[in-house]
Amino acid sequence: MTRALVAIRGVSQRFGADGADVVALDSIDLEIPDGQFVAVVGPSGCGKSTLLSLVAGLRLPSSGTVLCDGEPITAPMPRKVGMIFQEANLLPWLSAVDNVAFPLKLRRVAKAERLLAARRMLELTGLAGFEDRLPHQLSGGMKQRVAIARGLVQNPAVLLMDEPFASLDEQTRMVLGDELLRIWSETRKTVLFVTHSLNEAVYLADRVVVLSARPGRVVDDVSVDLPRPRSFAMTGGERFGALKDRIWQHIKSAERR
Amino acid sequence: MRRHERLIVAAVVLGLFALWEALVRAGRLDASLAPAPSTVVESLIRLAGRPEVRASLGVTAWEVLAAFLVALPVGLLLGFLLAEVPLLGSLFRPLVNFLFGVPKSIFLPVFILVFGVSIPQKIAFGVFTTVFVLITGGIAAVQSVPRELITVSRVYGASRGQIIREIYLPAMAPILLESARLAMVFNITAVLLCEIYGARDGIGYRIAAWGENLQMPQLYAALVIVAAAAVAVNEALRAVESRLGAWRQRT
Numbered sequence: 236m237t238r239a240l241v242a243i244r245g246v247s248q249r250f251g252a253d254g255a256d257v258v259a260l261d262s263i264d265l266e267i268p269d270g271q272f273v274a275v276v277g278p279s280g281c282g283k284s285t286l287l288s289l290v291a292g293l294r295l296p297s298s299g300t301v302l303c304d305g306e307p308i309t310a311p312m313p314r315k316v317g318m319i320f321q322e323a324n325l326l327p328w329l330s331a332v333d334n335v336a337f338p339l340k341l342r343r344v345a346k347a348e349r350l351l352a353a354r355r356m357l358e359l360t361g362l363a364g365f366e367d368r369l370p371h372q373l374s375g376g377m378k379q380r381v382a383i384a385r386g387l388v389q390n391p392a393v394l395l396m397d398e399p400f401a402s403l404d405e406q407t408r409m410v411l412g413d414e415l416l417r418i419w420s421e422t423r424k425t426v427l428f429v430t431h432s433l434n435e436a437v438y439l440a441d442r443v444v445v446l447s448a449r450p451g452r453v454v455d456d457v458s459v460d461l462p463r464p465r466s467f468a469m470t471g472g473e474r475f476g477a478l479k480d481r482i483w484q485h486i487k488s489a490e491r492r
Numbered sequence: 493m494r495r496h497e498r499l500i501v502a503a504v505v506l507g508l509f510a511l512w513e514a515l516v517r518a519g520r521l522d523a524s525l526a527p528a529p530s531t532v533v534e535s536l537i538r539l540a541g542r543p544e545v546r547a548s549l550g551v552t553a554w555e556v557l558a559a560f561l562v563a564l565p566v567g568l569l570l571g572f573l574l575a576e577v578p579l580l581g582s583l584f585r586p587l588v589n590f591l592f593g594v595p596k597s598i599f600l601p602v603f604i605l606v607f608g609v610s611i612p613q614k615i616a617f618g619v620f621t622t623v624f625v626l627i628t629g630g631i632a633a634v635q636s637v638p639r640e641l642i643t644v645s646r647v648y649g650a651s652r653g654q655i656i657r658e659i660y661l662p663a664m665a666p667i668l669l670e671s672a673r674l675a676m677v678f679n680i681t682a683v684l685l686c687e688i689y690g691a692r693d694g695i696g697y698r699i700a701a702w703g704e705n706l707q708m709p710q711l712y713a714a715l716v717i718v719a720a721a722a723v724a725v726n727e728a729l730r731a732v733e734s735r736l737g738a739w740r741q742r743t
Contacts, residue, residue, distance in 0.1 A: 293646060311646055313648045317647075318647045320644070324643075326641060385648075
């Protein structure tokens with residue numbers, strides 16, 4: 236068995252002081268093997284994003300531990316974990332290539348070296364030729380490509396994606412989904428991908444983790460046994476529909492409660 | 493502005509001055525109220541050549557500069573504090589907002605009582621007037637920093653110092669410069685007002701004297717000098733601002 240690169244063990248997260256505690260996550264256990272593409276879905280407010288911010292080291296769980304490569308995560312680990320958000324969140328005063336090089340700059344990598352790495356990443360994400368554009372000169376999809384390049388520039392083992400395509404139009408979203416799969420097959424990162432879209436989850440992932448409404452618990456862990464490379468034709472197939480339906484039943488019952 | 497627009501503007505302005513000149517010469521406009529542009533220019537050249545007028549300009553320039561250099565760090569730091577420390581913010585922001593809207597000239601007698609009619613009095617009054625613009629600007633600048641960019645930098649391992657250098661400063665730069673520019677306008681006005689109200693030197697002092705003697709050509713000439721200086725400072729700061737803030741432009 237491949238070893239778990241990210242291990243989430245007995246993790247609970249409560250918010251708020253003075254008795255009015257909100258339990259966002261309740262005893263989550265997840266073992267994610269190296270190189271797996273995991274989608275996390277669940278009804279709105281189920282703590283999907285909270286789960287990602289725990290793995291990102293942006294907050295500490297109220298109880299339980301999160302491990303990356305066997306090491307407990309207590310602070311951001313920029314060399315092991317890259318993160319992509321719903322909005323590209325590029326620094327608007329930096330060009331595309333400088334944005335991608337930004338994590339390396341924070342680590343004081345020499346300028347020539349970090350620009351070289353950034354250019355290579357922009358090439359990987361299909362943005363060769365756009366290195367010197369400022370964010371406001373790029374389309375939404377291109378900005379998100381820059382953000383992905385920035386997430387990959389330190390060659391982290393884990394890529395966290397928090398609804399990365401949610402603010403894009405459907406066509407761009409589909410194109411970027413395929414792009415992400417191509418990049419993933421070239422780099423073999425472990426991906427933790429939060430999404431609202433069941434289509435996206437089943438189409439992209441090896442495995443879909445379904446969380447319940449607050450407090451978030453793992454209610455299902457679906458292995459997506461569709462062959463790779465994935466193709467658009469599969470989304471109309473019977474197997475695709477069955478998987479989606481199985482996940483939808485959980486979400487529907489959770490939203491109804 | 494495009495080239496032909498500039499030409500039209502220049503033509504209209506010149507036309508107005510020509511009309512003014514013509515009306516005065518034809519005796520249709522009272523020269524003691526509105527002396528002809530040619531008279532004002534003549535007076536301007538004469539004044540610019542007089543050493544005591546130049547010395548007065550020097551005094552005013554010094555007062556304006558000193559007040560600005562004191563007010564800039566003080567005002568911005570206070571603004572940052574009020575924006576970043578919630579308790580200080582809720583305590584003092586209403587006071588700042590209240591004083592921001594009050595005409596500062598009400599306090600001029602207080603400054604004369606404390607500092608006497610002196611250069612430090614002008615500087616102190618300039619600082620007092622300017623500092624509110626800068627406090628407000630400092631608060632706005634801090635609030636303009638996108639929180640998400642701070643989260644992103646934290647994910648990528650930025651230290652506190654790096655977050656300040658790499659995120660706060662560049663994000664705040666355009667608003668800081670804009671406030672500095674606005675503050676300078678308030679500052680020049682405050683120092684001049686102070687000099688007109690009571691002074692022993694400075695261009696405002698000269699303006700007051702010319703005004704009392706109804707020496708209109710000199711008064712208008714002084715107006716031209718002050719306006720030219722203010723516009724020059726304003727445009728210089730605006731040039732820096734638009735260079736540093738180019739990324740804000742949406743195209």
